[in-house]
Amino acid sequence: MRLDVVSIFPDYFAPLHLSLVGKAIASGRVDLAVHDLRSWTHDRHHTTDDTPYGGGAGMVMKPEPWGEALDALEQASDLPMTIVVPTPAGQPFTQALAYELATRPRLVFACGRYEGIDQRVIDYATDTYEVIEVSLGDYVLNGGEVAVLAITEAVVRLLPGVIGNPDSLLEESHSEGNEQLLEYPNYTKPPIWRGREVPEVLLSGNHAVIARWRQEQATARTRARRPDLLGE
Numbered sequence: 001m002r003l004d005v006v007s008i009f010p011d012y013f014a015p016l017h018l019s020l021v022g023k024a025i026a027s028g029r030v031d032l033a034v035h036d037l038r039s040w041t042h043d044r045h046h047t048t049d050d051t052p053y054g055g056g057a058g059m060v061m062k063p064e065p066w067g068e069a070l071d072a073l074e075q076a077s078d079l080p081m082t083i084v085v086p087t088p089a090g091q092p093f094t095q096a097l098a099y100e101l102a103t104r105p106r107l108v109f110a111c112g113r114y115e116g117i118d119q120r121v122i123d124y125a126t127d128t129y130e131v132i133e134v135s136l137g138d139y140v141l142n143g144g145e146v147a148v149l150a151i152t153e154a155v156v157r158l159l160p161g162v163i164g165n166p167d168s169l170l171e172e173s174h175s176e177g178n179e180q181l182l183e184y185p186n187y188t189k190p191p192i193w194r195g196r197e198v199p200e201v202l203l204s205g206n207h208a209v210i211a212r213w214r215q216e217q218a219t220a221r222t223r224a225r226r227p228d229l230l231g232e
């Protein structure tokens with residue numbers, strides 16, 4: 001999988017070279033190319049924003065640099081582009097969407113700043129590429145960079161060969177197998193920590209009973225924290 005990221009803060013993406021995503025890049029399983037949007041500006045101040053038509057507070061990202069960026073990315077690889085745009089106005093980013101994005105040969109992340117990118121860029125791109133505007137949640141960040149780090153981690157960990165034990169993907173919250181439920185509580189050694197013991201059932205070795213206990217815990221936790229996942 002090839003990942004391209006376009007941002008006015010390219011240094012935000014240094015952490016992608018760490019840990020699991022870093023290993024996937026080092027092994028060549030993932031190609032990462034980070035681009036500074038200002039490379040496609042031509043004025044002395046490398047201007048990427050301007051005032052909004054119609055008035056209002058804040059600034060809007062100018063379309064011209066983005067157009068030139070898309071042109072350059074088109075030329076950089078034959079892989080078809082899926083453009084992912086983090087925005088509070090996007091469709092919810094879910095584990096199901098992460099699995100979907102993990103099937104694509106190339107993801108191009110467009111990091112908006114200010115009030116966002118001139119809508120004509122999205123409309124223009126939609127004529128030629130798959131464009132997916134995604135929201136991580138109902139809150140506002142100053143730019144798409146942090147969202148891209150999250151989306152990238154969620155997607156890359158699903159790629160075959162990236163996670164050591166693929167079974168661990170099956171039981172986690174929101175996974176394919178049990179997208180209805182949140183993950184049950186987890187415990188490890190020591191058996192007693194600051195006077196707190198591990199639930200006895202987990203020490204029993206009775207896998208059927210353990211499985212039932214975990215399902216009950218997952219259901220109770222989901223009912224308490226995410227009744228919407230149970231249609232309640």
Ligand SMILES: O=C(OCc1ccccc1)c1cn[nH]c1
Pocket residue numbers: 086087088112113114115116117134135136137138139140141142143144145147
């Ligand atoms: O703030 C976000 O993205 C950055 C952004 C992009 C465009 C305009 C304003 C802010 C965001 C919140 N949930 N998911 C994404």
